[in-house]
Amino acid sequence: MGKRVGMEVSIAVAEAIGLCNVDVVAAYPITPQTHIVEHLSEMVADGHLDAEFIPVESEHSAMSCCIGSSAAGARTYTSTSAQGYALLSEMCYIASGLRLPIVMNVVNRALSAPISIWNDHSDMMMSRDSGWIQTIAENGQEAVDLTIHAFRVAEDPRVYMPFQVNMDGFILSHMIEPIYMPDKSEVDAYLPSLKPGLRLDPQKPVTFGPVGMPDVYTEAKVAQDAAFRNSKAVILEAWKEFGDKFGRYYKPVETYKAEDAETIIVTMGSLSETAMSAVDHLRDAGQKVGLARIRLWRPFPTEEFFDVVKGAKNLVVLDRAMNFAGNTGPVCTEIKSILFDRGHSANVFNFMAGLGGRDVTVQNFEEMVQKAATSKAPAAYEIINVRE
Amino acid sequence: MAKETGIISWKQLNLGVAITTPGNAAELRTGDWRSQRPETDLETCTKCGMCYIFCPDMVYSKNDEGFYIQNYYHCKGCGICAKECPVDAITMVQEEN
Numbered sequence: 001m002g003k004r005v006g007m008e009v010s011i012a013v014a015e016a017i018g019l020c021n022v023d024v025v026a027a028y029p030i031t032p033q034t035h036i037v038e039h040l041s042e043m044v045a046d047g048h049l050d051a052e053f054i055p056v057e058s059e060h061s062a063m064s065c066c067i068g069s070s071a072a073g074a075r076t077y078t079s080t081s082a083q084g085y086a087l088l089s090e091m092c093y094i095a096s097g098l099r100l101p102i103v104m105n106v107v108n109r110a111l112s113a114p115i116s117i118w119n120d121h122s123d124m125m126m127s128r129d130s131g132w133i134q135t136i137a138e139n140g141q142e143a144v145d146l147t148i149h150a151f152r153v154a155e156d157p158r159v160y161m162p163f164q165v166n167m168d169g170f171i172l173s174h175m176i177e178p179i180y181m182p183d184k185s186e187v188d189a190y191l192p193s194l195k196p197g198l199r200l201d202p203q204k205p206v207t208f209g210p211v212g213m214p215d216v217y218t219e220a221k222v223a224q225d226a227a228f229r230n231s232k233a234v235i236l237e238a239w240k241e242f243g244d245k246f247g248r249y250y251k252p253v254e255t256y257k258a259e260d261a262e263t264i265i266v267t268m269g270s271l272s273e274t275a276m277s278a279v280d281h282l283r284d285a286g287q288k289v290g291l292a293r294i295r296l297w298r299p300f301p302t303e304e305f306f307d308v309v310k311g312a313k314n315l316v317v318l319d320r321a322m323n324f325a326g327n328t329g330p331v332c333t334e335i336k337s338i339l340f341d342r343g344h345s346a347n348v349f350n351f352m353a354g355l356g357g358r359d360v361t362v363q364n365f366e367e368m369v370q371k372a373a374t375s376k377a378p379a380a381y382e383i384i385n386v387r388e
Numbered sequence: 389m390a391k392e393t394g395i396i397s398w399k400q401l402n403l404g405v406a407i408t409t410p411g412n413a414a415e416l417r418t419g420d421w422r423s424q425r426p427e428t429d430l431e432t433c434t435k436c437g438m439c440y441i442f443c444p445d446m447v448y449s450k451n452d453e454g455f456y457i458q459n460y461y462h463c464k465g466c467g468i469c470a471k472e473c474p475v476d477a478i479t480m481v482q483e484e485n
Contacts, residue, residue, distance in 0.1 A: 097404065097405070098404040098405075099403050099404035100404070160404075197403040198402065198403050198404065198406050198408070204408075206406045206407065206408050206410075207407035209404075210405065210406075210407050212405060215395055216395075216401075216405070218398075219396065219397070219398035219401060220398070220401060220405045222398040223399070223401050226398075
């Protein structure tokens with residue numbers, strides 16, 4: 001039944017990739033993803049992992065290698081952060097359009113400028129529309145579990161799609177946490193070997209990535225969209241089976257004291273643990289506050305999310321990236337659209353916080369909830385914790 | 389892919405819009421863009437094959453008599469063959485429509 005270890009989360013994720021029998025790793029190191037790639041490189045060099053490690057010259061080449069490798073039918077992995085994501089993003093859209101089941105950890109970091117190696121979700125929001133399935137981990141255990149789950153879903157013949165597992169830079173990647181590492185045999189039983197739908201094969205030639213003239217491009221996107229939406233059922237099924245095998249069950253939207261809450265805080269990733277402490281404090285003070293944490297970001301779990309928040313009067317939605325829309329942030333935009341489509345009116349307060357590694361404290365969450373409780377007219381968004 | 393047009397239901401597309409029939413680009417009619425077509429005067433032609441070598445679309449193929457003959461299904465009328473022909477045997481002729 002595996003064993004409980006104290007391990008840096010990046011190392012644990014790299015070990016999990018090893019447990020998944022990955023065939024090819026093509027990656028370029030970038031802070032704060034570095035330890036994952038370094039450790040994988042060591043595992044291959046030391047003979048602990050029978051895989052090809054391709055030390056490419058850039059992230060663009062990393063994803064290009066991954067596309068070739070996955071098209072050839074190999075189980076393929078990469079990892080990146082921030083500007084690294086930006087450089088490989090061109091190829092990400094090709095990976096999803098070609099329906100290649102590549103798995104990538106994005107260790108979330110702020111996009112420059114100014115240069116910041118610290119954590120926020122601007123790289124994740126940049127990747128929002130890339131056609132990759134996306135989950136985001138709250139803690140080290142989740143980072144490991146979601147990564148194993150990612151291979152299972154990506155390679156399912158009903159899906160065949162690339163999968164991005166997000167984890168907060170430093171706050172998760174560089175922490176030493178107690179983690180249950182599954183046994184190899186358990187992972188083998190959960191994750192069957194990859195059976196590619198189509199692959200590069202000299203005996204049976206195929207063309208990946210032909211030109212799509214105006215009379216076929218729309219149909220190509222309809223097919224991709226249908227498969228993307230249908231992937232949710234497989235994501236849920238694979239989580240159920242993960243729980244049955246490993247004892248840890250995951251849902252697209254996690255809740256904490258949300259059932260009777262008048263105000264629900266909406267978060268993603270590791271900040272949710274701070275938010276839970278704030279919920280406890282506010283509950284102690286007699287306020288009906290709860291938390292909804294989005295774990296599945298793409299495809300967005302619309303029904304599940306609405307079920308969680310439909311009883312709340314106020315929503316306090318956190319965005320950890322500037323989107324420069326002159327309007328609501330990316331997470332909140334998603335949520336407002338869900339509420340509007342259902343004719344549901346709640347007071348939605350959008351706060352931008354935790355940008356470029358700025359701490360968000362329990363007190364900050366309490367301030368956000370107080371603002372929501374006392375204000376009658378929410379602004380489109382508000383950036384908190386700013387020095388005037 | 390449906391021949392020539394690519395017009396097909398989204399449900400019939402291959403995974404990732406891959407093409408599983410090698411060489412099917414030859415089925416696509418690219419000769420309908422043409423405003424002029426090359427015609428060869430076989431009396432002048434020396435069978436040197438320069439048209440065959442220079443044609444960017446592999447329109448020319450050798451017939452039994454050794455002449456290089458155009459396949460107008462793919463010819464876009466670029467005129468390179470006429471320009472390169474060393475004995476000026478190829479004339480670009482205006483298409484009617």
